[in-house]
Amino acid sequence: MSLTTSSSDYPAQTANKAVYNFGSGPGMMPPTVLKQAQAEMLDWNGTGISVWEMPFTGQDFQAIADQARQDLRELLNIPDHYRILFMQGGASAQFSLVPLNLLLSNPKTGADPKADYIETGYWSRKAIIEGSRYCQINIAASGRSSDFIEIPSVADWRLNTQASYCHITSNETANGLQYSELPNTGHVPLVVDMTSDFLSRPIDFQGIGLLYAGAQKNIGPAGLCIVIVREDLIREPLSSTPSAFSYQVIEQNNGRFNTPLTYGIYLAGLVLKYFKAQGGLSEIQSLNKKKSNLLYEVIDNNPFYHCAVSPAYRSQMNPCFTLVDAELTDRFVAQAGTRGLINLKGHSAKGGIRASLYNAMPLSGVLALADFMAEFAEGCCS
Template sequence: MSTRAYNFCAGPAALPEAVLRRAQAELLDWRGIGLSVMEMSHRSDEFVGVASKAEQDLRDLLAIPANYKVLFLQGGASQQFAQIPLNLLPEGGTADYIDTGIWSKKAIEEARRYGTVNVAASAKSCDYFRIPRQEEWTLSPDAAYVHYTPNETIGGLEYDWIPDTGDVPLVADMSSTILSRPLDVSRFGLIYAGAQKNIGPSGLVVVIVREDLLGRARSSCPTMLDYKVAADNGSMYNTPPTLGWYLAGLIFEWLKEQGGLEAMGQVNRRKQQKLYEFIDASSLYSNPIATADRSWMNIPFVLADAGLDKAFLAGASARQLLNLQGHRSVGGMRASLYNAVSEAAVDALIAYMAEFEKENG
């Protein structure tokens, strides 16, 4: 019988138990060759096969068009904050950024090291509780690209729409929303996503980039950060994070077994609806985000009496409902409902929250 807890961590996040068990079974002896995936050469036929299948499964899940490259890189999403302008922002150029929270602000700060950043819109004026509609944006006529963060993991804001930037490439940090439901990749110039939410373990970042955007890196861009170099070498210019790539491949297989992203999206819709409906009906808990902009994946909430926070977390921990404390920058609570967080986990959380409210309301 499983003794695994319900894990609501924002990242590194819950991984599907079936994937962990398969990795455990293959750890010492991968497919009878007498060693593990992390011990074999990344250039061996065996690992190249693992890598190729992982890429194809991801292409299948997201219906990635043929004119996009899929890169499996190191450094996490935060390294992309620099890698994107180094590749896409020419010397003396301008890039548009939309500020909707902590992660978009970090991207803005880093991009300013490499060129002019126009903050075309910001949610700061409304305390980051709503996302500015596109008609409120002031885009540059000559922007090299437009960058936005579809889901703010910490603040719990999420776009329920894809911006229309015309011929200007749209760049998206999808670390905490990718693979949670179907996505039209063709609307984007570049998508990047840290793995430790819905893709796999930390240490890996996936970049999906349209081919016409390759080969634009400025001369000062380090070789290791040049997307074209990565694409030309099958993400193996140097030794890649082989264990993370292998585990991501297992998760892509698992997602296919669940029915793909259409089925996953239906489950995720139910999960977030249940929790928001409970919070909205409560007199103890509340969520400050504008209803249209609420995140599916990361649901922050506060208790009417912050003095109850420690007791709430202690009770949750005793029931193996883990990692519910909000980010240190915003406080309160946060439940992250990534793909590997089951509907049963959400039901257990709601049951506990109701019990706690009855005792402390």
């Protein structure tokens, strides 16, 4: 099945024009899902109430949450020995919760816990700053010297064999670079912040200790964070960890230690079902490749635009580029907006343009952007 969706799905319509949302997150959601949520808002499945109002301990909500977990497991082919936790606090909370839950002192020497981090840009930096509040951090590799246009080669990483885990950011949303494959860190569990490329491609779980993803890019509403963790890593957290944020407590209580983000889990469940109906992650991945290749080709073939990231590391989710004259950036964003191509402004720390191409962005949106870019460049150069 193809992801080139039907004309009733796309583009989203306002009262008078088509809208393609290139925002980096919260990102564009499949219109089919939004319509389904709208239709079910007041009366879910003949219960006479909204999912919003449902008791989280009741059978109906449990069925919704279990189905979402099951669909996620199928989509990502998650092995049985991994647990799926629906947490709150977004991805940033995990910058603290990963160390609080995973750090271990060396059992032989009692030495202080340590963790490896790979620095590849804005978000990995944030994870490092937060993680360093809890343990001794080893930045095993950094792309800083090249201004984060490349990911340091795994062969050059200086990993610490005593580390409790090695943390990476699989897709740097602000810088527009992405690991084409997840690295192998040997017996040190790999922890991946997958917030901005989760469900954009299949994953091999070999070597993964834990992955987490804020939902607001590809799955659902902000605030929900999906954590997938290998069961042997679920253990007693550091004593200062709030119970509601202990992986162990959440898992032991089957996600019901306190009220979960019920409506967010329901919406994520609708998106997961939609992705399954689209043919799964291999189909999604090939469309994502097609969309980003198309955009990078437009950038590379027009001297008016420039992408600094080396081709091998370019993000399929968040292509970032600049205009030959930075002064024209605001005009580009404003004029694109009048065409319904919205939220193209680059991250505040980076400037330039960022066109986020999450799963819900159809090929027609990228084609519309490509047409606009050609016209804008021509208009400025003539």
